[in-house]
Amino acid sequence: MTTVNTQAAPVIDFTKFANLSPFELKDKLIEVAQAVPDRILLDAGRGNPNFLATLPRKAFLRLGDFAIEESERSYSYLNEGFGGIPDGVGVVERFDTFAKANLNRDGVKFLQKAISYANDRLGIDKKDFLHEFVNAFLACNYPVPSRMLTNIEKVVKQYIGEEMYGPMPxxxxxxxxxxxxxxxxxxxxxxxxxxxxxxxxxxxxxxxxxxxxxxxxxxxxxxxxxxxxxxxxxxxxxxxxxxxxxxxxxxxxxxxxxxxxxxxxxxxxxxxxxxxxxxxxxxxxxxxxxxxxxxxxxxxxxxxxxxxxxxxxxxxxxxxxxxxxxxxxxxxxxxxxxxxxxxxxxxxxxxxxxxxxxxxxxxxTPEPRAIKFIDRIVADSRAVALNHTAGLALPQQVQMALFSLSCLMDLEDNYKAACKRIIRERYTTLYKNMGVEIEENADRVDYYTLLELDTLGGKLYGEDFVQWFKDNDKGKDFLFVLAHKTGVILLPGKGFDVVHASARVSLANLTHHDYERIGRETRAVLDGYFAEYQAS
Structure with missing residues (x-):
């Protein structure tokens, strides 16, 4: 059963928040919600997902184990904890030995498959691939090329291409x-x-x-x-x-x-x-x-x-x-x-x-006019004078490539299907618990959903209520009333330049059970407005 806080919502001077971005306004909503002690806040404002890809992260850690071993080979006669920059000679054979000895560790099989995929599908030499990855994980050199490491760029380009082109050639x-x-x-x-x-x-x-x-x-x-x-x-x-x-x-x-x-x-x-x-x-x-x-x-x-x-x-x-x-x-x-x-x-x-x-x-360069725009972006990112130190940190580039490879090698799109399923089930749960019928839309993605208060009000209570809601400017304080009475935090659609009174719900960052509660609490607050309308 949904229980709504019966205390009156605090009087808010909304004019002082007029220029705040929705992400800054969210902090004000949290302050209002926290005015009621001993209550769980449900922050569906910012879209940070509560799910993540684990396999490419495990592969990152296993690559790190191998990279450290490679580094320690250079100065093995010195004290423990001292290493050098690997030269790549014999790296493929040593990795094969490492993989056989560690096949029971999550992520090792992934790395084996990644080396095979890069060679067979992208034409990347196994030694070049491993040597680049090992040195990038160790981060023992500046990024060269500054824009992106050569083989890592080939991997990420393939991922971007497959995802952005869809069914197109x-x-x-x-x-x-x-x-x-x-x-x-x-x-x-x-x-x-x-x-x-x-x-x-x-x-x-x-x-x-x-x-x-x-x-x-x-x-x-x-x-x-x-x-x-x-x-x-x-x-x-x-x-x-x-x-x-x-x-x-x-x-x-x-x-x-x-x-x-x-x-x-x-x-x-x-x-x-x-x-x-x-x-x-x-x-x-x-x-x-x-x-x-x-x-x-x-x-x-x-x-x-x-x-x-x-x-x-x-x-x-x-x-x-x-x-x-x-x-x-x-x-x-x-x-x-x-x-x-x-x-x-x-x-x-x-x-x-x-x-x-x-x-x-x-x-x-002696011929600056030959510099492409994308390479000028790289130079400008470090005020041109520091172009030689530009570029994303190399371990970050490694993780980016491993993320890309995890999708490229997932031929049945199991991870993609799981991502889609989790957010779309939350979408259905949210609206079901608001008592609102869902309209099908093949182009809907469901990472967020926009609660358009005019539309919702019309579906639930009729157009006369919607007109009253508009005439009394109730959309202006909806988010504060929701936060104060229920502890639910949403972002204002107006901050994204939505015309009508609305609230953005992130469907990525809370549990399925939480979206049940958000649906019920949102409906309870709307019911409260409807009761006010009837009394007026």
Whole structure:
């Protein structure tokens, strides 16, 4: 039985929170919820998953055991605890011996399969593969190449290609830059677009909204001062109407930013939306820059990215954080195809601007104009002067490759199926316990769900109630009432630029039982509003 705290919700001055991001507002909601002692908080705000991939982590540890043995061979005559940099000679034979002696340890068989896969499917020499992995785990050298280690890039490219192209014919004709998570990818990309004259203050950037909050906030920073043009998703089906796509006919719009599947709606672009957007760009905006953030694509069925549909125009941001339960590892990538609009736009800049860029990058090469945009992102990430120390930490790159290999070698997609099942069962449980019938949507992903209070109110209590709810501005305090009365923490849809009163529920970070309670508690609070409506 659901029990709701009968204390009146505290009087809140909402105006002082108007400029807070939803992630900062969450802390205020937690303060309100904690005002009631001895009660369990259910924080379904931030989307940190409570599930993770264990096998590639075990493989990381076993690789570490072997790497340490390899290091200790160099100075075995010295005191214990002293090692050297392995040279790779005989590494394959020694690994075979290590594997036979440790086959009962989880992760060793995985490493054997990974070496075989890399050789057979990707053409990577076994010695080169092992030697790179061993030295990368030991982190005894700077990252060389800075952008990404050679064989690790081949592995991750294959993973990105298979996940982003879905049923489409796949290519790996693109470069990757390994970054400190998707957030670093975003920050580096915006900075380099400005540094290289691809964007300037006052330019227009189109955002497919609602969208992950930083894409709303970054363009407004003082160093950028970009003008935002919104391409609004239809909040009935979360697809992009043709009328919104046609806003891109404005040639003043230099950049389009997309999160696909959407955050907070957690619905992917349908094939129809992808086709219409692709046709429009190919016919009317061939010079448009596109950033697609596809962190949730691996949870979708038959996902196709704009990176695959519009390869010339699109820079892909991908993070390993959600799918592998690895937010703390800080693993992300930037992907750009070999032939791309970013490089072509730089080459087309006026000579005066080219000379400025020559001066910026002159310490890296005698021919700075030959530096590709993605390699300029690498250099800019370390203020150019420290380019020689750029690059993601090598153990992080190893774990990224092992995550990638775990999916590439999972021919039956068992891990993917488990990830999808767990979040979709939670979705069903949440709505069932709210007493709301679920509408099927083949493009829904279910990492999050958006509780649209107008829609829910209409389904549960009728349109007269919805009008009362709007007229009395009840959506403004819903999250605070929910937090105070029940201890449930959700994020405001408004923080992601959702038009109607709404709340984002993460379906990734709590237990199945917790979502039962969230469903019941949310319904109880809505019932309380309905009782207030009836009394009025």
């Amino acid at each position: 796949m290519t790996t004709d693109f470069d990757l830059f390994a970054t400190e998570g998707g957030t670093a990818s975003m920050a580096y990309t915006f900075a380099s677009m400005f540094n290289n004259g691809l964007l300037k203050k006052g330019d227009k950037v189109a955002l497919v909204t609602p969208i992950f909050t930083p894409y709303l906030e970054i363009p407004e920073l003082a160093e950028y001062e970009l003008e935002i043009v919104e391409l609004r998703l239809d909040e009935k089906n979360w697809q992009l109407p043709q009328s919104e796509i046609e806003k891109l006919a404005d040639t003043g719009i230099k950049l389009l930013c997309v999160v696909n599947p959407a955050n907070p709606a957690s619905v992917k672009f349908s094939n129809d939306t992808l086709d219409r957007l692709t046709d429009f760009v190919n016919t009317q905006r061939k010079n448009l820059f596109i950033i697609t953030d596809d962190v949730y694509g691996t949870f979708a069925d038959n996902f196709i990215s704009l990176f695959a549909k519009l390869p010339y125009n699109t820079l892909c941001v991908y993070s390993f954080s959600k799918y592998f339960g690895a937010t703390g590892w800080r693993l992300g990538t930037i992907g750009i195809h070999y032939k791309n609009v970013f490089d072509d736009a730089m080459r087309a800049l006026p000579e005066a601007h080219q000379l400025q860029l020559d001066n910026r990058y002159k310490t890296l």
